[in-house]
Amino acid sequence: MEEPAEASDSEASGLAEKDSPEVGPLGREYLDLLEESWRLDARLATTLAKLDSSGEWRLDGSATCQAWLRQHGRMTASAASSRVKTARRLRNLPRTAEAFAAGELSSDHVRVIAHGTDVAESLDGIDRLDVEEVARLVAEGEKVFIDAARSLDPTRLRRVVTHWRHAVEPQVVITDKTGRVCRRKLHMSQTLDGRFVIDGELDLEGGTVLQTALDALMQPGPTDTPRRTASRRRADALVELARQGLDGGRLPTAGGEKPHLSVLVYLETLEARTGAPAAEFDNGELLSGEATRRLACDAGISRIITDGTSQALDVGRRTPTIPPAIRRALVVRDRGCAWPGCDRPPGWCDAHHLHHWANGGDTRLDNLALLCRAHHTKLHEHRWTAELTDDGELEVKPP
Ligand SMILES: [Zn+2]
Ligand SMILES: [Zn+2]
Incomplete structure (x- = not known):
């Protein structure tokens, strides 16, 4: 100086x-x-x-x-x-x-x-x-x-x-x-092990729109660990954005139906019987039984009866596993993710059956808890357990 x-x-x-x-x-x-x-x-x-x-x-x-x-x-x-x-x-x-x-x-x-x-x-x-x-x-x-x-x-x-x-x-x-x-592109390709690689370029305005939406969805929650890095949270936010788009029902119809994720699953898989096959997405990709049970916790289900050789004999109407009235009551009770300390709003949450309906659990308030996707996944795929206490609080235990 x-x-x-x-x-x-x-x-x-x-x-x-x-x-x-x-x-x-x-x-x-x-x-x-x-x-x-x-x-x-x-x-x-x-x-x-x-x-x-x-x-x-x-x-x-x-x-x-x-x-x-x-x-x-x-x-x-x-x-x-x-x-x-x-x-x-x-x-x-x-x-x-x-x-x-x-x-x-x-x-x-x-x-x-x-x-x-x-x-x-x-x-x-x-x-x-x-x-x-x-x-x-x-x-x-x-x-x-x-x-x-x-x-x-x-x-x-x-x-x-x-x-x-x-x-x-x-x-x-x-x-x-x-x-x-004019310089806009988005490539999405699938790797041999079924993952997706995304790469693209957006113009100033489009990129700003996406960034604003992702920023809103990627805020770390109070129960987040440092292992959920910003890039991981951004990836989750992109999926969440798409999921909310699908759930919101405002997307254009395709083949007479609102777009949705469709999974074909055998009853024994849903019941978590040993030796049951994996579930299948429309595109032939496989999904683990426990992930399917998580999706089925809160989904529209149609029963397909086959004659044992995968020949469909009867296809039932799609019915939601959580009737709208019960969901409304659940939202009033839990107000968002019920996991201790989590503050994700109801729009981010699935209803989880503490005792799975596929195993005879009831779709009743005392068997349900609202959970964000991360915590819902913890209960299913990561084998945590949860119980409702008498005053309606969720108690969770690691595996
Ligand atoms: Zn569940
Ligand atoms: Zn949560």
Whole structure:
């Protein structure tokens, strides 16, 4: 901190915090190296810009400078093209280039500024702003961005740049967004052991909608352990979101029925008799007997009578295992998950038969408890046991 606050931009240090007393010697060493790597990145960008304009990359027959960099720099196509784009842009961003060379800006910050101020390129097909006017606005913006980058991470800096961009040319920010809307995809594939792998990309608006919904569903509960990490809770929240969508009955019908999960199960499996076969989903995937008993605790059941060779003789109507009136009474009594300490609301809960109906248990309040899916699973698959005390509290015991 040798310089007063009003010192010129280029003289201030890139990482102001590194001189703070809270940073130890290792931290300082690391931050020094980091700053050095930024300076090196700046030199890489300058050299790449020279290489690009010299045309030297044609020597090996490469079609573009990006292709040359991808091959010789062993990079992905997008990394190579991002580097070339940044290097080119830096020619028109003298202040940014200077701060970059001085180790004040990280490569991520520079990329944000370089790509976000690329006004002329994105104006194709839209009223072009006066070239000089654009240069003036960019030069003004640069000062603000470099200053902001001292305290902001690249994500926050991108917001500052986007605000500036919107002020300069609102129509471009809007088209940019629509451009991004097209890049949406969601892949869902099943592995050999039956699990699902999800991978995808959402536009700004769609991603924000999903994140807001997941955030609401993934809050840790009071009975959560640290083993239920944020990513695990997010995965559970996604399933919960889908389940509530199915349970809510607002999804479009398919084949004359509201979409639902359908499981074919033998009576002996439901009764938990030894040697009983597993249950089967519509798609042929198998489900364990205890998971099926959990689902059957609170489900719509149709009885199919077969002649022993799986030939259906009679299919009964689907009837809910928990009649609506009993569920309402249960919600009034338990008000949410009955597990001690759990605060999941009724919408997240199944009704659990303490003595399973498949084994002759009654669907009566004194044999039922409302349980969130995590706790319902504990009772079935994880073999915890539960009893209702005389005053209607649930008492649980580990296996
Ligand atoms: Zn149950
Ligand atoms: Zn619970």
